[in-house]
Amino acid sequence: MMYAVAQFAAVFATALFIFSLYWMNDPKTARRGVVAGVTGMLVAVVATWVQPQIIHHGWIVVAIVAGFIVGVPLSQVPLTAVPQRTALSHAFGGLAAGLVGTAEYFLGLGENPAELTAFRMSAIVAEVILGFLTFTGSLMAAGKLQEVKWIPQRPVTYPGQNVVNIGVLVVAVGLGVVVVLHPTAPWSGHAFYVIVGLAVLFGVLLIIPIGGADMPTVISILNSYAGLSAVAMGFVLNNKLLVTAGALDGSSGLILSIIMCRAMNRSFTNVLFGAFGTVQKTAAIGEQKEWKQETVEGAAQLLEQASLVVIIPGYGMAVAQAQHKVRELYDQLTKRGITVKFAIHPVAGRMPGHMNVLLAEANIPYTALVEMDEINPEMPQCDVALVIGANDVVNPAARYKKDTPIYGMPIIDADKARAVLAIKRSKNPGFAGIDNELYVLDNTWMLFGDAKAVIGEVVKQLAGGGGLH
Amino acid sequence: MIDSLMATQAVPAEPVAVDYWSMLFVFVLATFIGLGVIRRVSRLLYTPLMSLTNAISAIAVVGSIVVTGADYPRTIRIIGAVALFASMTNIVSGFLITDRMLKMFKKQ
Numbered sequence: 001m002m003y004a005v006a007q008f009a010a011v012f013a014t015a016l017f018i019f020s021l022y023w024m025n026d027p028k029t030a031r032r033g034v035v036a037g038v039t040g041m042l043v044a045v046v047a048t049w050v051q052p053q054i055i056h057h058g059w060i061v062v063a064i065v066a067g068f069i070v071g072v073p074l075s076q077v078p079l080t081a082v083p084q085r086t087a088l089s090h091a092f093g094g095l096a097a098g099l100v101g102t103a104e105y106f107l108g109l110g111e112n113p114a115e116l117t118a119f120r121m122s123a124i125v126a127e128v129i130l131g132f133l134t135f136t137g138s139l140m141a142a143g144k145l146q147e148v149k150w151i152p153q154r155p156v157t158y159p160g161q162n163v164v165n166i167g168v169l170v171v172a173v174g175l176g177v178v179v180v181l182h183p184t185a186p187w188s189g190h191a192f193y194v195i196v197g198l199a200v201l202f203g204v205l206l207i208i209p210i211g212g213a214d215m216p217t218v219i220s221i222l223n224s225y226a227g228l229s230a231v232a233m234g235f236v237l238n239n240k241l242l243v244t245a246g247a248l249d250g251s252s253g254l255i256l257s258i259i260m261c262r263a264m265n266r267s268f269t270n271v272l273f274g275a276f277g278t279v280q281k282t283a284a285i286g287e288q289k290e291w292k293q294e295t296v297e298g299a300a301q302l303l304e305q306a307s308l309v310v311i312i313p314g315y316g317m318a319v320a321q322a323q324h325k326v327r328e329l330y331d332q333l334t335k336r337g338i339t340v341k342f343a344i345h346p347v348a349g350r351m352p353g354h355m356n357v358l359l360a361e362a363n364i365p366y367t368a369l370v371e372m373d374e375i376n377p378e379m380p381q382c383d384v385a386l387v388i389g390a391n392d393v394v395n396p397a398a399r400y401k402k403d404t405p406i407y408g409m410p411i412i413d414a415d416k417a418r419a420v421l422a423i424k425r426s427k428n429p430g431f432a433g434i435d436n437e438l439y440v441l442d443n444t445w446m447l448f449g450d451a452k453a454v455i456g457e458v459v460k461q462l463a464g465g466g467g468l469h
Numbered sequence: 470m471i472d473s474l475m476a477t478q479a480v481p482a483e484p485v486a487v488d489y490w491s492m493l494f495v496f497v498l499a500t501f502i503g504l505g506v507i508r509r510v511s512r513l514l515y516t517p518l519m520s521l522t523n524a525i526s527a528i529a530v531v532g533s534i535v536v537t538g539a540d541y542p543r544t545i546r547i548i549g550a551v552a553l554f555a556s557m558t559n560i561v562s563g564f565l566i567t568d569r570m571l572k573m574f575k576k577q
Contacts, residue, residue: 017525018502024518025509027574034568037525041560048531054538059550063537067557074558075565082516082566089523089563092555096529099552103536103545110542119489223519230526235492237532243492244499249526251503256515346512353515360573366513367576 002051009047010241016040017245027366044241079361080318083350087142087219090226094134097229098196101127104236105192109184116183120236125176127232129199134225136203141218144207145350155211165205172198213392215350217260217271224253256352263346265408294445296454299421300461306383309333310375312343312412313355316389316425320451326388327362329455332462342368343375343412345393376413385417389451395436420444423454517570524563530556
């Protein structure tokens with residue numbers, strides 16, 4: 001009877017999870033998806049908890065309460081910190097999988113060695129390697145995103161790095177094969193610890209050479225790993241619900257990784273082993289053109305006379321927390337009958353969809369957010385392209401300059417607009433460390449300063465001058 | 470068929486003859502469903518999508534509940550409790566932040 005309850009609950013939860021993701025196809029229905037997800041989760045947890053083999057309840061209650069105590073504050077972080085929160089949750093997911101795999105192995109070793117069949121052992125080893133490498137890899141990614149002091153932001157590379165990284169993984173997997181073949185030998189337990197250690201190490205090594213611009217891809221890949229480790233856990237525990245939910249998570253991470261890679265014109269291996277983002281010390285381009293600086297008043301005037309303004313936000317907008325000022329600018333312009341659109345590059349920001357969430361937070365209607373592919377044909381009709389803290393995603397060098405790391409990356413055609421206004425914090429190059437040709441074009445004017453402050457000034461100009469018309 | 474399945478489940482201490490092929494089958498099908506469904510997700514919602522799938526994959530909590538609550542040695546159960554805590558954190562923060570973000574997406 002209880003078995004049937006558990007199985008029915010699992011099927012029911014599976015259906016709800018699929019609906020939950022299905023409803024994410026439209027912002028209008030998306031919140032229903034959360035309700036479906038929570039319901040599915042609740043059903044599955046209760047159905048598991050009431051099973052007769054669960055006889056100790058105290059620790060379960062304690063762990064759940066602790067999960068709430070940590071989880072609730074984690075859900076209230078500012079939206080600019082969402083990438084690191086996401087990385088942190090991948091770390092928790094990996095940790096849970098790694099720990100359960102470890103527990104299952106030693107449980108089998110101590111109580112019931114016959115249960116450690118080759119298939120089950122393979123699943124345990126896969127679960128533990130994936131789980132622990134996701135754990136430390138995601139912790140490192142979260143640390144980099146949070147700009148923790150002792151984790152270097154810039155990619156760290158050294159000669160033979162890829163050989164070392166792949167070597168560590170190969171040794172871990174090789175040792176895993178040995179343990180699968182001899183799960184109960186006297187030394188197997190120790191070998192198992194070594195596998196755990198190597199997976200932990202590999203996670204760290206994997207993220208050390210990765211720079212900020214690659215974070216959207218890396219977070220997606222880690223998302224995929226976290227899902228796959230849940231799948232492996234499902235195999236170990238003989239639980240189809242876990243396999244299904246893990247597969248949904250894994251395929252989501254996979255699709256996002258592919259989209260991110262395409263948006264940068266790079267392959268998985270290139271992201272993981274390419275050490276993008278090291279400052280390129282290429283010889284200065286033949287003629288060094290000068291930027292033209294624009295005043296706030298001039299910028300306001302230019303915007304006022306436009307009929308189509310396209311705003312291109314980047315990570316700089318997030319760093320400056322400028323989204324609310326951008327909203328004020330949006331209001332000022334739309335009030336004058338000017339069409340304002342936001343051009344969103346898939347890898348703008350530090351995780352997939354980062355810009356959309358920030359702009360939505362500032363109450364900008366999502367109908368004004370336009371994807372790169374849709375906005376590019378419109379760019380020649382655009383009067384002013386306003387670049388806010390974006391850099392590599394608008395660099396025309398990506399189209400033709402083969403020696404830059406961003407060569408071949410699809411960009412937003414800001415340079416095709418009649419005029420370009422670019423707000424930039426400093427005169428340093430962007431994350432990829434490349435000079436941006438957009439800034440020295442004839443029709444480009446620069447506004448240097450903190451994005452929030454600069455836009456605030458422009459808004460003040462527009463608000464003040466509005467009465468004169 | 471169902472009877473034999475129930476028998477294996479009822480006595481978990483016995484070596485269980487798990488049908489791994491059917492698990493693999495489920496995995497492959499679920500991956501295809503996942504690819505089909507995720508491909509249709511609005512591009513506006515990739516950030517909430519990631520926190521939602523994160524919360525959903527924390528269904529691993531059911532595994533941790535068994536490891537923590539069954540009649541196992543103390544050390545095993547401690548490991549289980551830590552895993553349970555980690556999954557629970559993901560469930561709570563994942564669903565809450567997803568909803569918080571989705572609330573912000575307005576048409577006008």
